[in-house]
Amino acid sequence: MNRKIMTIFPVVSGVLFFILGFIILMNGHLHEDAYILFQYSKNFSLGNGITFDSISGPLEGATDFLWMISIGLLSKVIGDIALSALLLNSIGLSVVIYSIIKIRATFDLVTLSLCLAVIFSGGVSAALGGFSTLAYAAIYALLTISVINKHYISITILAIAISLFRPDGAILAFGALLSLLIFSERKDIFKFASCLLIVVVVGSIYFIWRWNYFNTILPLPLLVKQNTDSILEGLYPNLNALVLYSPLILPIIYFFKKSNIRIYSIILLGPLLLFVALSFMHQSQNIGHRFQFVIIVSLLIQCAYVIPIIKGKILYLLALLPILADLHGAKIIYRDIKYLTNDDYVNNFPQLLKKSNFNVEVLAITEAGRFPFWFNARKTIDLVGLNSRDVIFEGAERVIEKEKPELIFIHHAGRFTFKNISDDNAVIIDPEQISINDYEGNNPVNMAPIVALKYANENNYSIIAVRYGSNDTKYSHVYFINKTLDLNKFVKVLNESFYNKTSYFSSKSLLLD
Numbered sequence: 001m002n003r004k005i006m007t008i009f010p011v012v013s014g015v016l017f018f019i020l021g022f023i024i025l026m027n028g029h030l031h032e033d034a035y036i037l038f039q040y041s042k043n044f045s046l047g048n049g050i051t052f053d054s055i056s057g058p059l060e061g062a063t064d065f066l067w068m069i070s071i072g073l074l075s076k077v078i079g080d081i082a083l084s085a086l087l088l089n090s091i092g093l094s095v096v097i098y099s100i101i102k103i104r105a106t107f108d109l110v111t112l113s114l115c116l117a118v119i120f121s122g123g124v125s126a127a128l129g130g131f132s133t134l135a136y137a138a139i140y141a142l143l144t145i146s147v148i149n150k151h152y153i154s155i156t157i158l159a160i161a162i163s164l165f166r167p168d169g170a171i172l173a174f175g176a177l178l179s180l181l182i183f184s185e186r187k188d189i190f191k192f193a194s195c196l197l198i199v200v201v202v203g204s205i206y207f208i209w210r211w212n213y214f215n216t217i218l219p220l221p222l223l224v225k226q227n228t229d230s231i232l233e234g235l236y237p238n239l240n241a242l243v244l245y246s247p248l249i250l251p252i253i254y255f256f257k258k259s260n261i262r263i264y265s266i267i268l269l270g271p272l273l274l275f276v277a278l279s280f281m282h283q284s285q286n287i288g289h290r291f292q293f294v295i296i297v298s299l300l301i302q303c304a305y306v307i308p309i310i311k312g313k314i315l316y317l318l319a320l321l322p323i324l325a326d327l328h329g330a331k332i333i334y335r336d337i338k339y340l341t342n343d344d345y346v347n348n349f350p351q352l353l354k355k356s357n358f359n360v361e362v363l364a365i366t367e368a369g370r371f372p373f374w375f376n377a378r379k380t381i382d383l384v385g386l387n388s389r390d391v392i393f394e395g396a397e398r399v400i401e402k403e404k405p406e407l408i409f410i411h412h413a414g415r416f417t418f419k420n421i422s423d424d425n426a427v428i429i430d431p432e433q434i435s436i437n438d439y440e441g442n443n444p445v446n447m448a449p450i451v452a453l454k455y456a457n458e459n460n461y462s463i464i465a466v467r468y469g470s471n472d473t474k475y476s477h478v479y480f481i482n483k484t485l486d487l488n489k490f491v492k493v494l495n496e497s498f499y500n501k502t503s504y505f506s507s508k509s510l511l512l513d
Contacts, residue, residue, distance in 0.1 A: 005107045014094030021086040021128050025504040028341030033285040034130025035369035037062045038081050041072035052387045053380045060219040061387035066164040067132040089127040092134035099141035104304040109319040114300045117322040120329040122288025125336040133290045136165055137297045147176045147266045152191045159199050168274055175270025183262040223392050224385045235279040241289030244325040248299045255306040271298040288332050344469050349497035350374035351507045356493050364405035366448045371409055383448035396451040408480035412449040418465055418475055425498050426466045431457050456480035462487050
């Protein structure tokens, strides 16, 4: 095999991804939920510990623990959190593509097709928005190759890394280690036992540390997302994410050999267990099917391993199997680039409000990304509970009464309908103009807006309904403003935010001036 192609194609892919991501940061912003983790990374890099704001103390709202730590530390070197995430994801894309080429051991049409299925995927789209999908998939790919080749030192390091990277990484590590155990030879038992012992010891130390540091068994988002409206709430999102990749199952089945059952188990067992686990989870903000991306990568790696080196028409047929997934992935990337570079007011408002010296001590939100990251109030309460421990254990209603936020910002999640409202972008309204839509369930995203409205009405807050995008006829964003704050200044800056577009980089410059 031509080693130049094996190296150049992955490197060029990673470089092009970095350039595209950099252009987005120059002209747009990151995804809402990516900003949440960046808030934790920012506080960590500033020496404030792992926390959402400057005074709430340790909080684990960032589930991607090792990712959060990595970009926080790297930002100390290269000077920016978003660039750190972009760099690690660029390397991740190169590693995933390199792994597929290495396993395939040739660069034919099938290899190219499998690589393009990675490049034109929702995982790339999510990574462009700041999520860890490509870096995470790279660790999985390296772990898989290490287990196949029985490199026990690498297995130990990577099993620990992927378990700390994301909570569901522990499922992938378990699947890989279980496969390793099942197919271990007698002479490898000591090596496996040593590997397992180190992983368990490190995992136990981490668990004891995080229990003492955060005082919770699980990260806050996992505690919140257990509140589903049905038992298998995540099954449909799983199937929806994977349906266009289902043709890849055909060669996986067709070229199956009993002698390869070990490889099948190593590559697919962990992702299969992950599929089952995700089926029971609420999958909010599943940008680009990012929760299922590792499962998709596992199918591509399995195809790279089992499809033989062949010529003729069947080669072209096999190369076309991911074509629908590629087209769909390209559509997702295009759509998300447009979204990331749009001129929605919320991409500009918190920075402009902060720049205007509109001081707020306590902020309550349901949208925990852009606004807290750029406005950076001393204390921020997440009424959904994803970033506020007290909300989970005491309830949002009790916490909001106790903390008395001066400014409340919510997405009403379809719970409000506004009557007799004008067509302006932002409208000051009376409580009588709001009717509440029924909801039967226990999802805190749908319950928090009612808590905010009740508190605001009881304490005579001003209410402003705002369009979230030009096509938002429901005025999805609502601000509740305490009478002690300068309403005129707030409205003035809010209206300016519809016409003064910022980007990630220009926002940093704005707040540094």
